[in-house]
Amino acid sequence: MANKLHADTRLGEVKLRVSNLERSLKFYEEIVGLRVLSRTERIAELTADGRTPLLVLEEVPNATITPLRSSSGLYHFAILLPTRKDLGLSLRRLMDAGVKIGQADHLVSEALYISDPDLNGIEIYRDRPREQWEYDAQGFVKMATDPIDWEGLLAEAKGSEWNGLPEGTVIGHVHFHVGDLHKSKQFYCDAIGFEVEADLMRQMGALFIGAGRYHHHMGLNIWAGAGAPPVKPNGTGIEHFTIIVPNAAELEATVQRVKRLGIELELRDSSWWTKDPNGIAVQLRAAV
Template sequence: MANKLHANTRLGEVKLKVSNLERSITFYEDIVGFRLLSRTEGKAQLTADGKTTLLVLEEVPNATITPRRSSSGLYHFAILLPTRKDLGLSLRRLMDKGVQIGQADHLVSEALYISDPDLNGIEIYRDRPREQWEYDAQGFVKMATDPIDWEGLLAEAKGSQWNGLPDGTVIGHVHFHVADLHKSKQFYCDAIGFEVEADLMRQMGALFIGAGRYHHHMGLNIWAGAGAPPVKPNGTGIEYFTIIVPNAVELEATILRLKGLGAELEQHEAVWWTTDPNGIGVQLLTASEFI
């Protein structure tokens, strides 16, 4: 049995709990660029390509908006765009709409940061080509928080129209506040099988992990404080995210690792569910089941 995730592992849909579904749909369509795929009572599925669900929104009865850095849970989920031009178009759209934007050049990527009406963090980014990524003497990927090239990004978009998120958009990574970095590392690395790509536990209380030498499919931090409590049951935030492995053999190996750690698991047809040490749901399935 392999002790790490297959190199072709990727992330799928993310589900968020929101306080006002109508308001959230409008925000994610008009500001971020998703399209509504389907809607039922209190719930909506959003897409970039018109076929694949990337974001699920569910309205929580009597919801309370979770303050920033107040609990373990979502720091941000990250939308990966295919090209730098796409990121430039998103930047221009956010500026035109008067959205407050955070930003960073991470060396491996260029990123924009915003929040939705419920303070759920969102990163919109593009990756630099892998051949441009650099590694330190320990084999960890080099990352930074340098200023982005605003003018260069906007120049990429000049003369082109924003039409929402383009085909090829995916969920690139998720980043969580956690109560205990060591327990979260044990769960996500020892059990699920991610590998450490950047260890910043001592320097800044953060860990970046991934599969297939991707700079990170997950970020873990203690910026909400060690021992941060989970989000309240009626609080806004993340309910679950999705890990997609290439085939049934890889899924079985992952499930066996989780069982070996003593994780509680449920199976619903071809999909497995578990919960991380911070109360965040994890959906595990194969690429053939992700539609």
């Protein structure tokens, strides 16, 4: 039985708890560029292609907005765009809307950072081609936090109209504050099957892990402090995220790895559910 996730593993929908669904929908539609796929009074599914849910928002009763870096939980979820031009269009849209933007050139990618009205972190990024990624002597991918080329990105978008997020947009990765890096690494690497792509535990208290040599499907950090407590049940933040493996055989292999470490799972319909050491729900399912 393989001890790692299949190279074609990817992430699926992310679900967030929000304090005001109408306010959040306005932000995610008008500023981010997602579209409503379905909704009820308190829950909405959002999409980029009109078919696939990427983000689920649930308004929780008596919600409290979780202060930044106060808990283990969401640091940001990351929306991966197909092209650099798409990122340039998103940058221009955010600038036109007057949104506060963080930014970084990570060598493997160019990224913009914003927060939604409930302080849920969002990264919007594009990857450089894999043949341009570089690795160190230990085999870890080289990443940095250099300034982005603002003018170059905006030049890519010149003369084109922003019409929301394009088809081909996906959830690229998720990044969490965790209470204990070693426990989280054991869960996500030893049990789930991700591999370490960049080990920055000593330098900056962070770990980047992925499948198929992707620079990272997940980031883990202790920037909220070692032992940071989970978010309160009615606090805004992440409810769950989804790991999608290529087929039923790979799903069964993943489930067996998790069970071998004594971690509880629950089968709901065709998905398996568990929780990480920080109380974040993880959905495991097969693509076909």
